[in-house]
Amino acid sequence: MYNTNAPTHMELPSSRQLIRSTAIAAACAGLLLVTVVLPSEYGIDPTGAGRILGLTQMGEIKQQLAREAAADVAAARSQSMDKDLSATIEKRPDARVAIPAPQPMDGSETGAPQRAATEAPAAIAWQDEVTITLTPGQGIEYKLVMVAGAEAEFEWSAKGGVLNFDTHGDGSGNSISYEKGRGVATDSGVLRAAFDGNHGWFWRNRTDGDVTLTLRTRGGYSELKRTA
DSSP states (O other): OOOOOOOOTTTSOOHHHHHHHHHHHHHHHHHHIIIIIHHHHHOOOSSSHHHHHTHHHHHHHHHHHHHHHHHHHHHHHHTTSOOOGGGOEEOOTTSSSOOOOOOOSSSOOTTOOOHHHHOOOTTSOOSEEEEEEEOTTOEEEEEEEEOTTOEEEEEEEEESSOEEEEEEEEETTEEEEEEEEEEESEEEEEEEOSSSEEEEEEEEOOSSSOEEEEEEEEESOSEEEEOO
């Protein structure tokens, strides 16, 4: 069946026209890459247009969620491994999870709990206390500036809901994850610094309502600071 005449040689695009069309298409693709794809997927915004359009914030959230998922996988794989005793958190008897305390340094019987390190007299006030409300999906991080081997007692609680948390440290070219938890309302204990640096907590509110976090600390640190 006859539909139309085949195009003549003069009607076909020339090599120059094809090259120009290809170059235009490549330029458009590159423009979309730097203004839309990189900001919305990776939080990378070389032109600044992504932040104006709200795409960069979306990409930053995606990257944060990806890091959290990777951290959860790594934590699950390491649960069966024994940690160095110098990098554990000693739990008080009334804490949510009991972790064996390291051997005492005063020459007492091996394995005896170090009550002096984990149970401060009631008369001693908390050195620092912060209270902040996290909206749904919001995360926050506080860290203590500590030297290797220093110990700090802590207590935190969530009011109005529960929180996911990650107790970790970084500094001196090192990083460590002490403990993670999901849907936790309160935690307390003693944090022993594995190395010189910043050691503390990251919390995220995964509930549908506001959650008020209160953190109290005291002990061997020089500063409590908000880092995220």
